[in-house]
Amino acid sequence: xxxxxxxxxxxxxxxxxxxxxxxxxxxxxxxxxxxxxxxxxxxxxxxxxxxxxxxxxxxxxxxxxxxxxxxxxxxxxxxxxxxxxxxxxxxxxxxxxxxxxxxxxxxxxxxxxxxxxxxxxxxxxxxxxxxxxxxxxxxxxxxxxxxxxxxxxxxxxxxxxxxxxxxxxxxxxxxxxxxx
Numbered sequence: 001x002x003x004x005x006x007x008x009x010x011x012x013x014x015x016x017x018x019x020x021x022x023x024x025x026x027x028x029x030x031x032x033x034x035x036x037x038x039x040x041x042x043x044x045x046x047x048x049x050x051x052x053x054x055x056x057x058x059x060x061x062x063x064x065x066x067x068x069x070x071x072x073x074x075x076x077x078x079x080x081x082x083x084x085x086x087x088x089x090x091x092x093x094x095x096x097x098x099x100x101x102x103x104x105x106x107x108x109x110x111x112x113x114x115x116x117x118x119x120x121x122x123x124x125x126x127x128x129x130x131x132x133x134x135x136x137x138x139x140x141x142x143x144x145x146x147x148x149x150x151x152x153x154x155x156x157x158x159x160x161x162x163x164x165x166x167x168x169x170x171x172x173x174x175x176x177x178x179x180x
Contacts, residue, residue: 033167
């Protein structure tokens with residue numbers, strides 16, 4: 001089983017700001033959310049734990065499992081470029097992302113999805129037929145992209161609606177994956 005968790009709250013989440021690679025560590029409530037995850041997942045023995053390189057995701061995984069995760073750069077948060085840390089209502093969006101015509105450095109969506117799907121494909125090739133429990137700690141975009149890997153890309157192409165809330169998780173199985 002694959003357990004995909006979203007990091008706990010940070011002050012940027014609380015303030016309604018975009019949070020990418022210039023994010024903050026978990027705040028007190030975010031730590032409580034990670035502790036709550038630990039309680040929800042306490043009966044599960046994780047064979048493998050992976051995380052985005054962002055401190056907030058690593059810390060959430062550590063609290064939730066009591067173990068250090070293996071960090072993989074392919075799970076890193078979507079790069080928001082110059083829009084990182086801006087208040088959401090101040091940002092001009094092009095669909096679900098900051099408009100790359102306005103904000104330098106915004107990551108290309110197909111490239112982002114390709115790198116997350118590459119991680120998932122490698123995981124599936126290695127463990128897809130095994131009876132293992134895997135935890136993956138990431139972000140709104142990461143949990144949504146992993147959701148799309150299992151459920152297919154939504155018709156409106158908005159993978160964010162497949163994500164978890166801060167401190168939440170979703171479970172998936174390679175055996176029930178929709179082939180896209």
